[in-house]
Amino acid sequence: MRDRIGAQQARRFFGRDHGARRNGESRMMKVHRLKQTGLKAQLRMAILATAFSVTWSMAGEADELQAKLEYCKTCHGLSGQGYLGYFPMPRLAGQQPQYIENQLRAFSERRRTNPIMFNVAHVLSPSMLTALAAHFRNLNPGPSGGAPRGSIATGKRIFEEGLPESNVPACSACHGMEGKGQNEIPRLAGQLYPYTVGQLTGWKSERGQGSAVDTSAIMAPTAHNLTRSQVEAVAAYVSYLR
Secondary structure (H helix, E strand, O other): OHHHHHHHHHHHHHHHHHHHHHHHHHHHHHHHHHHHHHHHHHHHHHHHHHHHHHHHHHHHHHHHHHHHHHHHHHHHOOOOOOEOOOOOEOOOOOOOHHHHHHHHHHHHOOOOOOHHHHHHHOOOOHHHHHHHHHHHHOOOOOOOOOOOOOOHHHHHHHHHHOEHHHOEOOOHHHHOOOOOOEOOEOOOOOOOHHHHHHHHHOHHHHOOOOEOOEHHHHHHHHHHHOOHHHHHHHHHHHHOOO
């Protein structure tokens, strides 16, 4: 009799203990699920905040780039084709990105003289330099033309063969047979005739102060060894290249 009572009491005791454990485990699972739900919600909020921040940043950068391009168009034309006027503005369309970046840095560091371009370049961030250069690289309007055609044959010969007797190397050796340049070597194809003439005849005053990444200094002796008529012939020839 005493044994039966003891067994019943033990079952009731251990049953209560087991139920308590089950209730405790259930509460812990609920707390765990709540924590997981909270963590998931926090993670979603963090992802959304990051995505919003990136989108906002990209939109801001796109707006800034567009504003800079609108400013560039004032002088360099709607498609970067350059401007034929009293002060000719160079064609930027299709230009080598590395060359554009190098020249903008040269302006901001006053290695290349131009007060207007200094004011433009010295406020540009490295990322904006890259974005502007990439934009103009992808434009390709037709040549503006207008150069005298009488000396094109002479210009072609100088461009392709150089003038050994005057220590003038072939332009194509660096700029390519199509005049499209590469890396830091600029594109000449389609460049405005008066601009090229002005740069080659005034190289010493405007250019030639190169750096480790700006090889424009190598043009100084070449420009010096060309006569005015030879400069005009080369400028006419490259202006019609596409």
